Amino acid sequence: MKAVVYHGPKDVQVDDRPKPRIEKPEDIVLKITRTAICGSDLHLYHGNVKGMEPGQILGHEFAGIVEQAGERVEEVKEGDRVVIPFNINCGRCWYCRHGFWSQCDRSNPKGELGAVFGYGQTLGGYDGGQAEYVRVPYANTVPLKIPENLSEEQVLFLSDVLCTGYYGADMASVQPGDDVAVFGAGPVGYFAVVSAFLRGAARVFSIDHWPSRLDKTAKVGAEPINFDQEDPVGRIRQETNGKGAICIDAVGYEAVGHHLHDNSMNPAYVPQDSLQVINWIAQAAKKFSTVGVPGVYLAEYANFPLGQFFQRELQIKMGQCTVKKYNEQLLHLIEVGRIDPTQLISHRMKLDEATKAYDLFDKKGEATKIVMTP
Numbered sequence: 001m002k003a004v005v006y007h008g009p010k011d012v013q014v015d016d017r018p019k020p021r022i023e024k025p026e027d028i029v030l031k032i033t034r035t036a037i038c039g040s041d042l043h044l045y046h047g048n049v050k051g052m053e054p055g056q057i058l059g060h061e062f063a064g065i066v067e068q069a070g071e072r073v074e075e076v077k078e079g080d081r082v083v084i085p086f087n088i089n090c091g092r093c094w095y096c097r098h099g100f101w102s103q104c105d106r107s108n109p110k111g112e113l114g115a116v117f118g119y120g121q122t123l124g125g126y127d128g129g130q131a132e133y134v135r136v137p138y139a140n141t142v143p144l145k146i147p148e149n150l151s152e153e154q155v156l157f158l159s160d161v162l163c164t165g166y167y168g169a170d171m172a173s174v175q176p177g178d179d180v181a182v183f184g185a186g187p188v189g190y191f192a193v194v195s196a197f198l199r200g201a202a203r204v205f206s207i208d209h210w211p212s213r214l215d216k217t218a219k220v221g222a223e224p225i226n227f228d229q230e231d232p233v234g235r236i237r238q239e240t241n242g243k244g245a246i247c248i249d250a251v252g253y254e255a256v257g258h259h260l261h262d263n264s265m266n267p268a269y270v271p272q273d274s275l276q277v278i279n280w281i282a283q284a285a286k287k288f289s290t291v292g293v294p295g296v297y298l299a300e301y302a303n304f305p306l307g308q309f310f311q312r313e314l315q316i317k318m319g320q321c322t323v324k325k326y327n328e329q330l331l332h333l334i335e336v337g338r339i340d341p342t343q344l345i346s347h348r349m350k351l352d353e354a355t356k357a358y359d360l361f362d363k364k365g366e367a368t369k370i371v372m373t374p
């Protein structure tokens with residue numbers, strides 16, 4: 001079968017690989033019909049995630065049709081259409097039983113965190129779903145069935161970015177009447193904006209520097225702030241009469257810095273500033289509020305603005321989204337037409353074009369979300 005394989009930094013290729021088979025009685029083999037590239041895949045693509053080795057099949061956002069089911073699978077059957085959360089959950093360990101799905105104690109024998117599809121050895125070494133087929137373990141727990149009236153494309157982002165955007169708004173505890181600032185207008189930021197409004201936000205500011213991405217969040221009601229043109233902290237404080245906003249970091253450690261002094265540089269190539277967003281939030285957040293951080297941070301981050309967090313009595317909640325906590329509720333919002341996730345898609349491509357698709361999504365700009373079909 002065809003599969004998108006990591007060969008090294010900025011080197012992703014479509015290779016021929018053996019079709020997966022049932023290995024355990026609770027496995028299914030899924031025939032993939034839609035798969036997407038995530039901002040988290042770009043961390044791998046940039047070669048700075050430990051445990052990622054050449055040969056890994058990529059992809060943790062996918063939906064498809066059950067091709068084959070193991071003998072102990074009861075919850076889905078051959079022919080069912082399903083969408084799969086990016087994190088792998090056994091459904092029976094203490095963490096799964098208490099709804100802390102991302103920290104499943106059994107799915108990842110290779111590390112402390114729960115496993116994730118297509119994310120290297122540290123997160124379990126499972127093959128990903130940017131392929132024609134994938135093996136899905138714990139099939140009595142993991143899959144979410146797709147109702148007949150919805151297409152795979154409509155529900156694809158329940159695998160990750162829609163749920164993760166909602167997770168950001170939930171961690172930040174967005175309440176009716178809040179003014180909210182969402183840093184990053186990529187797919188996670190886009191859905192954090194949508195989710196903040198679903199939870200009753202009065203105004204939502206969307207901060208990025210890609211006009212095409214800010215246009216998308218503006219279409220769902222956000223007020224765009226381009227950080228190449230103005231200082232987001234000053235603008236948020238001014239718009240909220242000095243109070244500040246409930247803040248969500250949908251960027252993470254690959255943030256680019258604030259380079260107001262040099263607009264001549266292509267923003268894609270200015271040096272990264274890992275704590276840029278956290279430093280802005282430390283000043284722009286409403287005092288006593290909780291900051292929601294779905295953006296990914298890796299181990300080595302010095303100069304965290306602890307002093308400002310202490311003085312302004314901010315709290316912070318962060319981590320991998322517990323997809324299963326939200327995907328059914330959000331599915332229903334799609335079903336009744338309250339959310340249309342397909343509006344985010346800018347490119348539909350063949351899996352064969354994955355090398356080009358990664359390059360495009362990495363350049364951001366016009367590519368707001370890329371969906372591939374095997």
Ligand SMILES: NC(=O)c1ccc[n+]([C@@H]2O[C@H](COP(=O)([O-])OP(=O)(O)OC[C@H]3O[C@@H](n4cnc5c(N)ncnc54)[C@H](O)[C@@H]3O)[C@@H](O)[C@H]2O)c1
Binds near residue numbers: 276320364
């Ligand atoms: N917690 C989870 O479970 C989870 C799940 C999915 C994705 N993520 C993470 O969420 C983050 C966003 O994912 P995505 O798919 O939207 O990625 P993306 O790379 O497409 O989007 C990130 C956006 O942030 C913008 N940005 C960069 N520096 C900025 C700054 N200083 N201020 C404001 N915006 C800035 C970029 O221009 C880009 O548009 C990534 O770190 C990703 O790994 C986490």
Ligand SMILES: [Zn+2]
Binds near residue numbers: 038041061161
């Ligand atoms: Zn993801």
Ligand SMILES: [Zn+2]
Binds near residue numbers: 103
């Ligand atoms: Zn578990």
